[in-house]
Amino acid sequence: MTNAKLDILAIGNAIVDVVAPVDHAFLSRHDLHPGSMRLIDGTTAAALYAAMPPGQESSGGSAANTAAIAAMLGARAGFLGKVADDQLGTVFRHDITAVGVEFPSVPSRSGDPTASCLILVTPDGQRTMNTFLGAAIEFSAKDIDPAVIASAQIVYLEGYLFDPLEARAAFLAASHAARAANRKVALSLSDAFCVERHRAELRAFLKHVDILFANETEITSLYEVNSFEEAIEAARHDVKLAALTRSEAGSVIVHLNEAISIDAVPPSELVDSTGAGDAYAGGFLTAYTQGKSLAECGALASRAASAVLSQYGARPAPSAFA
Amino acid sequence: MTNAKLDILAIGNAIVDVVAPVDHAFLSRHDLHPGSMRLIDGTTAAALYAAMPPGQESSGGSAANTAAIAAMLGARAGFLGKVADDQLGTVFRHDITAVGVEFPSVPSRSGDPTASCLILVTPDGQRTMNTFLGAAIEFSAKDIDPAVIASAQIVYLEGYLFDPLEARAAFLAASHAARAANRKVALSLSDAFCVERHRAELRAFLKHVDILFANETEITSLYEVNSFEEAIEAARHDVKLAALTRSEAGSVIVHLNEAISIDAVPPSELVDSTGAGDAYAGGFLTAYTQGKSLAECGALASRAASAVLSQYGARPAPSAFA
Numbered sequence: 001m002t003n004a005k006l007d008i009l010a011i012g013n014a015i016v017d018v019v020a021p022v023d024h025a026f027l028s029r030h031d032l033h034p035g036s037m038r039l040i041d042g043t044t045a046a047a048l049y050a051a052m053p054p055g056q057e058s059s060g061g062s063a064a065n066t067a068a069i070a071a072m073l074g075a076r077a078g079f080l081g082k083v084a085d086d087q088l089g090t091v092f093r094h095d096i097t098a099v100g101v102e103f104p105s106v107p108s109r110s111g112d113p114t115a116s117c118l119i120l121v122t123p124d125g126q127r128t129m130n131t132f133l134g135a136a137i138e139f140s141a142k143d144i145d146p147a148v149i150a151s152a153q154i155v156y157l158e159g160y161l162f163d164p165l166e167a168r169a170a171f172l173a174a175s176h177a178a179r180a181a182n183r184k185v186a187l188s189l190s191d192a193f194c195v196e197r198h199r200a201e202l203r204a205f206l207k208h209v210d211i212l213f214a215n216e217t218e219i220t221s222l223y224e225v226n227s228f229e230e231a232i233e234a235a236r237h238d239v240k241l242a243a244l245t246r247s248e249a250g251s252v253i254v255h256l257n258e259a260i261s262i263d264a265v266p267p268s269e270l271v272d273s274t275g276a277g278d279a280y281a282g283g284f285l286t287a288y289t290q291g292k293s294l295a296e297c298g299a300l301a302s303r304a305a306s307a308v309l310s311q312y313g314a315r316p317a318p319s320a321f322a
Numbered sequence: 323m324t325n326a327k328l329d330i331l332a333i334g335n336a337i338v339d340v341v342a343p344v345d346h347a348f349l350s351r352h353d354l355h356p357g358s359m360r361l362i363d364g365t366t367a368a369a370l371y372a373a374m375p376p377g378q379e380s381s382g383g384s385a386a387n388t389a390a391i392a393a394m395l396g397a398r399a400g401f402l403g404k405v406a407d408d409q410l411g412t413v414f415r416h417d418i419t420a421v422g423v424e425f426p427s428v429p430s431r432s433g434d435p436t437a438s439c440l441i442l443v444t445p446d447g448q449r450t451m452n453t454f455l456g457a458a459i460e461f462s463a464k465d466i467d468p469a470v471i472a473s474a475q476i477v478y479l480e481g482y483l484f485d486p487l488e489a490r491a492a493f494l495a496a497s498h499a500a501r502a503a504n505r506k507v508a509l510s511l512s513d514a515f516c517v518e519r520h521r522a523e524l525r526a527f528l529k530h531v532d533i534l535f536a537n538e539t540e541i542t543s544l545y546e547v548n549s550f551e552e553a554i555e556a557a558r559h560d561v562k563l564a565a566l567t568r569s570e571a572g573s574v575i576v577h578l579n580e581a582i583s584i585d586a587v588p589p590s591e592l593v594d595s596t597g598a599g600d601a602y603a604g605g606f607l608t609a610y611t612q613g614k615s616l617a618e619c620g621a622l623a624s625r626a627a628s629a630v631l632s633q634y635g636a637r638p639a640p641s642a643f644a
Contacts, residue, residue: 021639053640054390054417057379068376087409087435095376113409312634317343318375 004183006102007075007289008282009152011144011174012063013136013160013167014081014105015115016088018055019127019274019313022120026051027128034122037129037191039163045132048118057088058313059095060117062190063158065275065314069282069304071100072321075289078102078152080143080174084135088114099318105143108135125270125309133164140166141173149174150181153289154211156281159190162198175208186211188281189218196221203238211288212242213281219244228252232259241294243284243301245277250302253294262298267310275314279304326505328424329397329611331474333466333496334385335458335482335489336403336427337437338410340377341449341596341635344442348373349450356444359451359513361485367454370440379410380635381417382439384512385480387597387636391604391626393422394643397611400424400474402465402496406457410436421640427465430457447592447631455486462488463495471496472503475611476533478603481512484520497530508533510603511540518543525560533610534564535603541566550574554581563616565606565623567599572624575616584620589632597636601626 027034030048040048059068064079071077079096083089085107092114096103115136120128139161149155155178161167175185187209189195195202195218202222206212212235216228219242223234228246235242236254245251250264283304287297307320349356352370362370381390389401401418405411407429414436418425437458442450461483471477477500483489497507509524509531511517517524517540524544528534534557538550541564545556550568557564558576567573575582605626609619629642 021641049416052416052420054381054420054637055413056635057413059376091377091379094371094374098374098376313378315376319343 004151004153005076006078006152008067008070008154008156008285009078009080009149010063010067010156011080011161011171012158013061013115013131013133014064014083014092015061015117015131015136016057016092017060017117017119017274017314018049018057019119019121019272020053020055022053022122024122027120027122032120032128032130034128035126036193037131038193040130040132042132042134045116045118045130048130052118052120056312057091058315059092060275060314062160062188062278063156064096065278066156066282066285067101068096068099068315069279070286072318073283073286073300073304075286078104078148080105080148082108082136082139082143084108084112084114086114088116089135104148108138110135110138112137119274121272121274125273127272127274137164138166139164139170141169144170144173144177146177146180149177150183152183154184154186154285156186156188156285158188159194159198159202162194162201179208184210186213186285188277189214189222192217192221206238209239210241212239213277214242215245215247215277243280243298245280251280251298253298255294260294260298262295262302265302265306267306269310271310272312273309275308276305278314279308326473326475327398328400328474330389330392330476330478330607331400331402331471332385332389332478333402333483333493334480335383335437335455335461336386336405336414337383337439337453337458338379338414339382339439339441339596339636340371340379341441341443341594342375342377344375344444346444349442349444354442354450354452356450357448358515359453360515362452362454364454364456367438367440367452370452374440374442378634379413380637381414382597382636384482384510384600385478386418387600388478388604388607389423390418390421390637391601392608394640395605395608395622395626397608400426400470402427402470404430404458404461404465406430406434406436408436410438411457426470430460432457432460434459441596443594443596447595449594449596459486460488461486461492463491466492466495466499468499468502471499472505474505476506476508476607478508478510478607480510481516481520481524484516484523501530506532508535508607510599511536511544514539514543528560531561532563534561535599536564537567537569537599565602565620567602573602573620575620577616582616582620584617584624587624587628589628591632593632594634595631597630598627600636601630
């Protein structure tokens with residue numbers, strides 16, 4: 001892993017989050033599955049937004065959050081994704097570059113707005129996400145420059161990119177370019193419903209993956225097994241390295257014949273789980289590209305996740321890691 | 323005060339806040355006076371935004387915050403102010419109507435964006451505000467419908483409206499319409515620098531004011547006196563009712579020969595002082611329009627301010643007052 005200009009290049013949907021607190025009755029009324037992410041169209045987004053309480057807007061997107069956390073932790077990070085040339089696109093670009101992430105992607109000018117995710121946070125800190133992809137749907141293989149991919153030690157891909165068809169092509173192009181340049185490919189499964197939607201494709205894609213991130217529901221869904229232990233054994237067979245998370249029960253790093261248990265770091269207060277998995281990946285990959293041991297990678301991952309859990313939104317203030 | 327459709331109609335600049343934490347060195351580097359509000363043009367706003375850390379966007383505007391807090395506390399509230407037909411204008415409209423505030427103002431279509439305020443919060447919880455008025459500058463006397471003014475028990479005006487010339491005309495039109503309909507006029511002095519800019523006009527305007535809100539620096543600046551006590555006596559001479567705040571030292575309600583001391587309610591944690599004065603006015607006026615005693619008005623005002631101080635941004639979740 002020499003001569004890399006970047007440590008981590010993340011590729012994903014470029015999204016601005018709209019976060020608001022609701023009670024569980026609100027989720028029931030709108031037929032929303034607690035803790036899930038679903039894709040919605042512009043009309044549904046407008047109707048749900050109209051029903052929501054006042055929100056706070058902040059930059060999000062799973063892989064983008066990972067890049068931002070990695071940069072705050074000292075990694076050289078980049079991000080590729082598609083925003084529109086609008087106010088929320090400006091917010092997205094400002095926020096990710098303000099923490100030092102390179103963001104070379106050119107904005108879309110097709111007229112679709114920057115993607116937004118309506119995030120409903122219940123009193124238990126769980127977030128239920130409703131994503132309107134907007135301009136993010138236009139991210140395509142044309143946005144993948146092999147030279148940029150080759151400039152990073154690790155290309156990190158979010159499973160959500162399997163949703164838009166053009167993005168899936170970009171996803172594959174990026175992984176091939178990374179392989180050709182002898183770089184590593186990391187993948188997050190993103191969400192159990194995303195795994196349901198694309199199980200076969202995601203499993204087939206694992207042969208291109210060096211480092212897999214998933215939580216318990218995602219990995220058991222991927223392999224259609226009933227226990228975390230069975231999922232660990234299945235993952236061990238498919239990828240060289242997997243970091244599998246279990247919320248407050250910590251995580252397990254699976255590497256060859258090893259399974260290293262990592263403790264969770266309890267947050268000072270559980271406020272909002274949005275972005276905890278993204279932060280875990282950001283911490284893990286930062287330590288990994290610095291040549292740290294897998295136990296150290298897991299420890300930094302847990303600390304990063306904890307910082308995010310204790311506040312509203314997916315990205316803490318940069319000072320949280322100072 | 324009979325037959326009013328609304329309890330409180332607030333008129334002010336319609337602004338979306340961009341809040342970010344900075345240290346005092348950042349303020350020095352950018353020649354910013356801690357705790358003040360200054361007006362900036364679009365170019366300066368873009369340059370300051372580029373230098374700022376990632377932000378959180380949420381609806382603001384001083385009088386708009388007061389209307390939102392009043393609505394959350396159960397008042398029938400309305401707001402008049404000018405947004406653009408853009409994404410931040412949509413955010414502003416959503417957030418204020420989501421808490422039950424009527425917002426009949428039509429958006430501007432001139433091309434200027436919705437006003438934004440870059441709010442820099444230092445570790446002591448103090449906020450330094452940089453306002454780009456954008457579309458808010460177009461609010462004019464044409465936006466004042468006397469029938470709407472007459473529909474509210476109290477018209478609440480923010481001193482900041484003295485900055486844009488057209489808004490100043492709207493301000494005067496609103497106060498005349500309120501007087502003609504035998505409604506009460508409340509005024510917030512907004513900011514000590516705003517008082518500096520418009521001292522003579524604001525003092526002349528007090529003859530139209532029934533209820534004055536100001537903090538210690540604003541009221542001593544208005545009267546160019548050295549002590550809070552002198553300011554109290556001067557205010558007693560000019561207005562029938564004044565609520566004068568002193569941060570953690572509480573507030574004094576000045577009414578005829580009385581001066582009622584109100585304790586501050588210490589926040590659980592002092593996070594961000596943005597909007598504390600706005601919330602105080604919202605709490606006060608809500609109790610006032612319910613016919614409560616002045617001591618009760620002050621107590622609700624202090625509780626509302628405390629709820630805002632303990633969190634980021636000018637408006638707490640509606641559940642904060644549930």
